[in-house]
Amino acid sequence: MKIKLHILLLTAFLIFVNFSCKNHQTTTSTSTDEKQKPNIVVIELDDLGYGDLSCYGATEIETPNIDALAKGGLKFTNGYASSATCTPSRYALLTGIYPWRNKNAKILPGDAPLLIDTHQQTLPKLLSKAGYQTAIVGKWHLGLGSGSVDWNETIKPGPNEVGFDESYIFAATQDRVPTVYIENGNVVDLDKKDPLEVNYKKNFQGEPTALSNPELTSMKWHHGHNNSIVNGIPRIGYMKGGDAAKWSDIDIADTFLEKAQTYVKEHKDEPFFLYYAMNQPHVPRTPHPRFVGKSGMGPRGDVILEADWCVGEFLKTLKKEDLLENTLIIFSSDNGPVLNDGYFDDAVEKLGNHDPKGGLRGGKYSLFEAGTHVPFITYWKGHIKPNVSNAIVCQIDLLASLGNLVGIDDVTTDSENILGSLMGESNKGRDHLILEAKSKTALRSGDWIMIPPYKGSSMNKKVGIETGNSLEYKLFNLDKDIGQQHNLADENPKKLKEMIEIFASLKQ
Known part of the structure; x- marks a missing residue:
């Protein structure tokens, strides 16, 4: 009888221990999952067309690293930017608001005030609520400051005031002044004994321009780009001083890549959101000498190859830091393609059989499809199954969708939660989408x-x-x-x- 009682007590003890272990494992797993929220990286190119990548049908150019994202992830055939130009498109991506609702959401000069209200909801603010460290590296073009900017002091408000913990940007575009990098509101390498001045209405006395001194230019302007000359390239707008801070155009891609790589290395132990806003293939197209002549299509083709290489190098960093399996990557373009956008650079003459539009009609600035219908890829190794999706998806929906991913649903904007579509779990995206071109x-x-x-x-x-x-x-x-x-x-x-x-x- 005692033996049976001992066996019964032993059995009960073992059942209790097993139940406790299972409960402990479940709790530990949940805790681990909470700590391991996926890193999120949005890679956005500038003026890249639907047909500019070999994974989207291009036959005259090879983009193996971006192709690898498409092959290993989800390639969308109906992916959209909200707008056919850069400022409104980026405004929609970061705020989840249709840009046509904001009368100031137009292509901005380099000295424009901040377009995003510091009190409104943004993607980096939302992810910060979920415990994310946030950063932007690359092109900004959403305005800086609240009025007249003093480039020689800390510039506020800017990216850091709308949700980014870290920022390393240029103010507008590569073809607009000021041609300097800005890190967390401060112009990089600025010598205050040589103060930087910027004006978009009139030139500074005695300063050369492409009109007054064409012999100083190494790149010929076609339209609109005939103001201040920096590194031999005529720009939009006037700039004086700040010589030590001026960027080297051929090194921009390498600089932004290095900053993006450094950021993920420094923040690999915490969930992070990186908006990697590349500037290729926007004008002026200035490929590093490593890529000059490689495409056979002139500088535009060369900088697309350069951008693809940058993506590859960035992915190598994620893999080396053991981050690839826990990082959601979203790749796209801010609007459709344009060939001659202000400079004579053989983009038209050397196009050959390449079709940047990929069979679509229109292009940048256009209400036709090629203005907003762009490459769109989501990649998350081990989580997103390789496939092709016909769902209608738009960058404006990243706010609500990524909010849902990290458990924050208090989104009151035009953004819609299409997370299932972005993850390949549903082929139903948006029902309706309003697209914009020049208001x-x-x-x-x-x-x-x-x-x-x-x-x-x-x-x-x-x-x-x-x-x-x-x-x-x-x-x-x-x-x-x-x-x-x-x-x-x-x-x-x-x-x-x-x-x-x-x-x-x-x-x-």
């Missing part, structure tokens, strides 16, 4: 796109791109006519009416 808007709804009537030229002659402007409605079925050649507005009045009603309701 004019169009509607993508399912397979259809509607462009309302707009006054203005149908062709941007300076850059050779159709604008989408006309005095009639345009309606296209993209499933059957991706090149938007057959306007169905007259043939399908019922669908047109439906699209107009949806458009009106969403614009309220």
Whole structure:
């Protein structure tokens, strides 16, 4: 009898121990999961077209490192920037708000005040709430300061005041002054005995420009880029002083890469969000000598190869630091392609059979598809299964979607939670999406796109791109006519009416 009692007590003890161990394992696993929130990296190129990558069908250029992201992750065939130009597109990505709601969300000069209100919700602020360290490395172009900027003192407000713990940027674009790096609000390597001055209305007395001293330029301007000359390149806007702080154009890609690599190394033990905003293939195209002539398509092709190499080197760093399996990477472009955007650099002459638009119509500045329909890839090793998705996804939805990923759902913007689509768990993305080009808007709804009537030229002659402007409605079925050649507005009045009603309701 005693033996049976001992066996019974022993059995009960073993069951208790086993149950306790299981509970302990579950608790530990949950705790570990909480600590191991995925790092998030958004890699955004500048003016990269839907057809500029070999993984999106390009045959005249090879982009093996970006292709590896597409092959190992989810490649979207209906990925969008919100806008066909850079400032409004980046505004939407970081705020989750349609840029056409903000009348100031237009292409900004380099001395414009900060476009994002410091009190509004932003992607880095949201991720900070979830315990993320946040940083931007690269192009900003969302304004700095609250009025007249003193470039010789700490510049506030800027990226650090809208949610980024660290920032290493240039103020606007490579073709705009000031041509300096700014780290956490301070111009890098600035000698205050040689103060930096910037003006977008008038030149400084005695300073050469591309108009007054064309012999000082090493790159010929085509339109608009004929003000101050820096490193032989004529720019938009006027700049004086700050010589020690001026960047080397051919080293910009390497500089931003090194800063991005250093950031992930320094923050590998905590969840981080990095917005790696590359400047290629925006003008002026200044590839490092390692890449000059490699594409056979002139500087534009060369800097695309340079950007692909940078992506590869960055991925090597993530792998070396054992971060690749715990990092969600989102790759895209801020808007569609343009060839001649202000300089003579053989982008048109050496294009050959390459189609930056990938069969789409239009390009940068355009309401047609090529203005906003861009490469879009999500990659998370071991979590996102390799596939191709036709879901309609947009950068504006990163705010709500990534918020959902990290457990924060208090998003009250135009951003929609499409996390399932971004992770490849659902092929249903957005139902409707309003797209913008130079303050004019169009509607993508399912397979259809509607462009309302707009006054203005149908062709941007300076850059050779159709604008989408006309005095009639345009309606296209993209499933059957991706090149938007057959306007169905007259043939399908019922669908047109439906699209107009949806458009009106969403614009309220």
